Amino acid sequence: MCGIAGIYHPGTPKPVDRARVLAMADAQAHRGPDGAGVWTASGVGLSHRRLAIIDVAGSPQPMHDGDLTVTYNGEIYNFAEVRAELQAMGAKFVTNGDTEVLLHGWRQWGPAMLDRLNGMFAFALHDAGRQCLFLARDRLGVKPLHYVELSDGSVAFASELKGLLVHPLLRRAPDLAAIEDFMGLGYVPDDACVVAGVKKLPAAHYLMLERGRPVPMPRRWWDLDFTNRASGSLKDLEAELVDRMRAAVKLRMVSDVPLGAFLSGGVDSSAVVALMAELSKGAVKTCTIGFQEAGHDERAYADAIAQRYHTDHRERVVAADDFALLDRLTSAFDEPFADASALATFRVCELAREQVTVALSGDGADEAFAGYRRYKFQAAEERVRSLLPREMSANVFGTLGRLYPKADWAPRPLRAKTTLLALAEDGATAYARSVGVTTPGLRDKLFTAEAWRQLGGHRAENRYIATMRDAPAREALDRAQYADIQHYLTGDILTKVDRTSMAVSLEAREPLLDYKLMEFAATLPSSMRLRRGQGKWLMKKAMERYLPDDILYRPKMGFVTPISAWFRGALANEAADLSRSPRLLQWFDGPAIERIAAEHKAGRAEHGRTLWQLVTLDRSLARLFG
Template sequence: MCGIAGIFHPGTPKPVDPARIAAMIAVQAHRGPDGEGIWTAPGVGLGHRRLSIIDLAGSPQPMQAGALTVTYNGEIYNFAELRGELELKGARFVTGGDTEVLLHGWRAWGPAMLDRLNGMFAFGLHDADTGTLFLARDRMGVKPLHYVELSDGSLAFASELKGLLAHPLLRRVPDVTAVEDFLALGYVPDDACLVAGVRKLPAGHFLQVQRWQGVPRPRQWWDVSFADRASGSAKALGEELLARMRDGVRSRMVADVPLGAFLSGGVDSSAVVALMAEASKAAVRTCTIGFDEAGHDERAHAAAVAQRFATDHHAQVVRPDDFSLIDTLVHHFDEPFGDGSALATYQVAALARQRVTVALSGDGADEALAGYRRYKFHAAEERVRGLLPDRWRAATFGTLGRWYPKADWAPRPLRAKATLLALGSDGDEAYARAVGVTSPELRARLLSGEARRALAGHRAEDRYIAAMRDAPARDAIDRAQYADIKIWLPGDILTKVDRTSMAVGLEVREPLLDHRLVEFAATLPAAMRLRGGTGKWLMKRSLERYLPRDTLYRPKMGFVTPISAWFRGALGHEAEALTRSRLLGDSGWLDMATVGRLVEEHRGGRVDHGRTLWQLLMLERSARRLFG
């Protein structure tokens, strides 16, 4: 995998200083430790940091072919087939990698080339003949791409925000709407950035900039539709699903460097390892991390899967409370990132990098096949909503929800506040609240009056509601999955995997996000995705020949992140420091008296504010690096 950067003058083709490109890629050296390249011409400059995966001795970047030059981050898994097709059209290749396919593909098909690519990618391609800069991002948003228009009229782009921050003309001014988004969701979504003016190219979009025509809005080139339904028996559809999973895994096993897999012991990573073992002549290299904490250690489950498929397995116990990693994560994420599992994801990536350069993961199946528990709860709530008149339901449950105490200390059956509020809302509003971290009510207390006025009505949940309202979908689960694929997946899951893996120079591939698999999964009847409270039902049923029932049907565990306990123990001093933070106080974003009350209530055990305090800690650390 790689880090890319570039500068383009849409107007007058001013010279581009190679030193600026060098600075923009130098801060991304972790993404490409194996080499670098810089290319400039009148009005344009491209830079590249390389992590060698395919064609190790060749394929230097930026790569040229006549008037075309490209800097590219990613993998095109079907590059061999495309290469053969292009050769029949007269293309002559001089390298053995996938980068050159982009150049000849652009010459043959232009932007329509994107429809033919199966892979994860973000790239910038310059066409000197037409004076065009073409930026594109893969369908799911596996690979990131940031861009900004600068005061000298240029457009700058980079894989990571820090690449843009290395440009001296970027003004570091915070955007308070991104603070609202982060507090609500736990991450800054792809349609926002904490640094005002910086934008992220959305997943499945491209940006085509012509000389003398300014910078247009990005154009969508791919979307997933839940509007159609596949027909056939569960057995037949299950076989097709399994075939698409198999294709996704096998296409991602091509590499000229050591390759392995993350193995948590859960169904998704175990499925990937099972299909890798089926396709591999040698033992698959697998790795897992464990925790010395009862109820959160999956090493035994991972070991059982490793033994079943005779993998070359490596396990290591790590500390879940290695707080020394906090500043490491802040550096690599740039913007605040509140998903506490990033600590463990970084640790498993670092472990894998000791033995391999490419690792396959099981990410994406929960979004594509309705694996999260929240889908089950949302479906149940929708059934209740369908039984009651809207006016009566909103008045009764809404009132009860507002008055019911937030009983974090109580047994789970008595923690009814969130459910009552959800039943009092319409389905889209309720789901938008369910995926959040800090509720609108708490944010109303936490944000200062100055910040609320600056937001001018902006509310983080509204993007989810809009995505669900406009989704090409048939039912509530369709709409929820569609919104998650568009917002949660690129903003949280794929950002987490990209930044933590790139931090240690590891390429991670997600075979269960093969777009052909995702598109097929979206056509499955809802009852084959979620049945009887079991998410990923058809996937699990199809895998019964490979994996034991305990692996397929035991409750999802995930990485341990005991954040709430940390702030009552080892991180107690950090919680207290938040109340005295000069940066947060001077920012004008927060009501500092409310911050103090949250810390007091949490440390006293009266209310669980652990996740919100973690967010405030990450916000403070990130803002210090960006603006402090």
């Protein structure tokens, strides 16, 4: 894995400062501690930081072939297959790695080469003959790429935002719309950036910058389609699923450096480890972290899988007060990021890096196979909505929801107010609210009237609603999964794994996000994804020969961090201090922040996640804007 950066002048080919381009890469040195490279020519400069994984001794970057030069972050898992195809067409290779495939692939196929690549990647390829710079990002957005148009007419790009921040022409100003997005979702989505003017190349898109032409909009080169349905018996589909999962794991086990896996004891990571063990000649290296609180600790389940497959297993206990890591995470993420499981993810990456350079994870199965609990609730709500005409359900459930008391403290079955209000809305609007963190109502109170005026009607949930309504899908479940893959997967899950793993120079690979596996999963009938409230139904059934029932069918736990308790204890004063932060008071109402901090501390309301958002936002703003 690597970090890339560069500058390109689409207009007049002005000279590019070599030291500046190298400084942009060096700001991301954690992404590539094994080497650095820089190349400049008329109107263009590319730089690279390398974490050597394949062809360790060779494949330096930026890499050249005649009039082509590339800087690349990622792994092309099927590079040997593509390489053989190119060699059959006459291409002559001088290295043994995957980078050179991009150069010969571009010469042979141009942008269409992307269709042949199975991997995680973000790269910039300069073609002197065509006078263009081609930027591309992988299908699911595993690897990041930021870019910005600057006042001198150039376009600068970098893997991480910090690579752009060292450029002296980048004007640092906060984007209020991105802050609203963050407060609504808990992360800054891929179609936004907290630094005004900076953009993220969307997943499955490319950007062609051509000399003498204005900067165009990115173009989509792949999409996940939920409109088709697989045919075949249950037995056949189950067998095909296992075959595709096995193939995806096998592709990601190619490495010239030590390789292992994260093992949480949940279904997804356990499935990956089971298939790795089946494919491996030696013991798979696995690692897990545990928590001091028994209710959050899954080590016993991870140990059971480690023993079953005789892995070389290590574990470490993380203290509940690990919030001291917050400053390091603020630096790693650049933008505010409020998924508190990043603390645990960082620690397991740190543990893995002690012995391996590459680790396979189980990320992606929840989105691909409908594993989140919210899908079950959404399905139940859709059944109820279908019983009444739309206008009648809005009136009936809206009235009941407004009358029903709010009870955050009560057991889930008694918290009917949220459900009733959701039933009063259409499915897309209700689902968009369900994936959020701070509710629209609470955000109405937190933001000042002037901030809302500046936002001009912008709402974090709007992108989810639009995506669900326009999704290539048949059913409500399809639409919810598609929207999660477009927004939550890239903006939260993959951002979390990329930044925490790269912070310790570890390459994380996600076999369950193999695009061929994802395309197959999208064709499964909804009943094979979600059946009788059981998410990932077919995947779990397929894994019964590999995993015991107490792994497959116990309630999902995941990485849990006790942030609510922190704000009633060790972080209570920090929560109260937020109401006086000059950074937050630009847009937020101080008394409103003070009120929710006091309500939370006293136990009158549950505002732990919102307070965590405000803490991470405040620290990110301090780092970015002073």
